[in-house]
Amino acid sequence: xxxxxxxxxxxxxxxxxxxxxxxxxxxxxxxxxxxxxxxxxxxxxxxxxxxxxxxxxxxxxxxxxxxxxxxxxxxxxxxxxxxxxxxxxxxxxxxxxxxxxxxxxxxxxxxxxxx
Numbered sequence: 001x002x003x004x005x006x007x008x009x010x011x012x013x014x015x016x017x018x019x020x021x022x023x024x025x026x027x028x029x030x031x032x033x034x035x036x037x038x039x040x041x042x043x044x045x046x047x048x049x050x051x052x053x054x055x056x057x058x059x060x061x062x063x064x065x066x067x068x069x070x071x072x073x074x075x076x077x078x079x080x081x082x083x084x085x086x087x088x089x090x091x092x093x094x095x096x097x098x099x100x101x102x103x104x105x106x107x108x109x110x111x112x113x114x115x
Contacts, residue, residue: 006034006041018066021045023102028052040109046070046099054096059111061089068103072096081105 004011008031009020021029023045034041040059043066054073063072064086072079075093089095091112097105 005036008033017043017106018104021104023047023104026050037114038111040107040111042107043104044107045104046097046102048099048102051098052096054094056092056094057089057109058091059109060091061095062108062110063087063089063097064106064108066104066106068099068101070103070105071098071100073098 009015020033021031021043023029025047027045027047028050029045031043032040033043063070063081065081065083067083069080069082072081072087072089073096074087074089075095079087081087
């Protein structure tokens, strides 16, 4: 039996990551690609005006904007990212996401090793 550590996407097929989620009116849409104790990979689509409120994580969170422009608040500081840009949001620091316009992003969270 083959193990698929990355799920919800075809393997050995070239795809556009931003096409894996659709922007839907009034929603934040997410699709989990990997989830385990070490890492989480999710693609998101935000409609204009949608947000994920302030929270923190035990792991470092890396966001890459795939389409449009997203606003990120990390420990009270605002960052505006455009398509192709990446930001690391350090573990334990509060952060939030706001869609001033519709946009898509990939989120990779790397969690600390538990011994």
